[in-house]
Amino acid sequence: MHQVQEIVDLVDGVPGLDVVGSYLHGSSVLGGLRPAGDLDVLVVSRRRMDGRARRNLLDGALRVSGSGNTRRPVELTVVVQSEVRPWRYPPTCDFLFGEWLREEYEAGKIPLPEPMPDLALLIAATSAGDHPLTGPHPARILDPVPRADLVRASLAGIPGLLDDLHHDTRNVLLTLARIWTTLATGEIKSKNAAADWALARLPPEHRAVLEHARYLYLNCPYTEENWSGALREGVSPLVDCLLAEIDRLRTATSQG
Structure with a gap:
């Protein structure tokens, strides 16, 4: 390039x-x-x-x-x-x-x-x-970066992500999925690979929203966010679900 x-x-x-x-x-x-x-x-x-x-x-x-x-x-x-x-x-x-x-x-x-x-x-x-x-x-x-510090760094970025949710929706959702993936696997995956990992584990009612974020990431520039209707309404419930999974793993890690 x-x-x-x-x-x-x-x-x-x-x-x-x-x-x-x-x-x-x-x-x-x-x-x-x-x-x-x-x-x-x-x-x-x-x-x-x-x-x-x-x-x-x-x-x-x-x-x-x-x-x-x-x-x-x-x-x-x-x-x-x-x-x-x-x-x-x-x-x-x-x-x-x-x-x-x-x-x-x-x-x-x-x-x-x-x-x-x-x-x-x-x-x-x-x-x-x-x-x-x-x-x-x-x-x-x-x-090498210890896994515990990957977890700490991932968690440290969550408040800033949530502040950006409404104007950078696709990236926030995909990054939360990547944080969940990192905490669970210890690996740092690409955003679309992390989305694939998360989609296989999400409840069915949340999958369409993350699938849309993944589609936008793979195919569209930022000027084509295209969040409306049921997809927009599903953003907050998906965020709550992802945060709950992250918190579950954070708690398990701290107790371990």
Whole structure:
């Protein structure tokens, strides 16, 4: 992909970004890139960037990322190797860019280091995907993420997901299904594979709503959400069911 090469060239061309390796992860590695899918790239560096490097990387990400027919949204994450190896929780993210943050960044905000529980899932997915763009295989430079921390990171993201339910319905439903899958299996699956796993275990009355979310993910851009009638009415009951299953596994894990 031409856009992936642009990301690699951007990362390699930023003075002060001392790169160990860069890695494609997410749907483009786990199951194939979908119509609304982001290009997800993790960069592992040897040290934290200074202010100038952050500005240069951000300016480049704003240019490379997009949301049109010829540009996909880019999610670019930078982590300092010594801050995740040896592994500890919560991990620290050195830099995060995503299209959902574009307005803040265009208004002058600069990505700074901060704790990011979700990075546990991202690092585990990167290791599972094993798709280096530059540098060694991820298993050589990243520690395995313990299952207990995958659970903690999954649970930490639920409040934010619920806040987004009404304007990002398909992704919230599929991500909740993936959290359920991760807690049950210890694996991080693609959204559609997690939906398949959940559909086989959901009560029949909830399946049509999750099947619709899966269909939208596999076939439609974000401009074609198409939630109406019985499908819209079934969203909240499905969420309640998924949360109940997640809580059941969380309780079982904590008692174990």
